[in-house]
Amino acid sequence: GDSVTQMEGPVTLSEEAFLTINCTYTATGYPSLFWYVQYPGEGLQLLLKATKADDKGSNKGFEATYRKETTSFHLEKGSVQVSDSAVYFCALSDEKTAGTASKLTFGTGTRLQVTL
């Protein structure tokens, strides 16, 4: 079945450091890929998405590129802030019917802690 593997955390960085959180996936067909973020005490929020190979999703300075050849969707940010401290989840959507959203398969999450 479908699966998502993320690098384990916690990841601790100083403010303004470069961030990479690795994510690889296994899926049949052509899934859509997502990064969700969960801030302390809050629900999951969609951070960015990519729906086909070589697409780049970006939002709030974060970006990730859908790499079909390496089955990866690594999250990057050039300069992190304390306010980016959260848990980040990589996820894929198995598309049984083209053009419609289906259930998400999540990775285990990576906790990011950014310090001054």
Added chain:
Amino acid sequence: DTGVSQDPRHKITKRGQNVTFRCDPISEHNRLYWYRQTLGQGPEFLTYFQNEAQLEKSRLLSDRFSAERPKGSFSTLEIQRTEQGDSAMYLCASSFGTDYGYTFGSGTRLTVV
């Protein structure tokens, strides 16, 4: 629209009791999903509805779990004869047809003692 609402936010129950959670999705969203998240793990899919039809159920959803969406609007998730292993955060999400973005609620945290 205020997003996806879940009620209650927290529930503590004794083992063997029944519990019911409610989810109110974004009004124009026709798909509604239930997920379960345990500490240190990502959310795991339980079931989803398109309008009032329950289209898929995970193997994780034992016979003690039942979900309904009677009029294609709000949904309820009931757990009968709760066990300690049911302790988790239960998340609801909704989406609209071809929209690849899912909106999640804040979840209901269940503790079975």
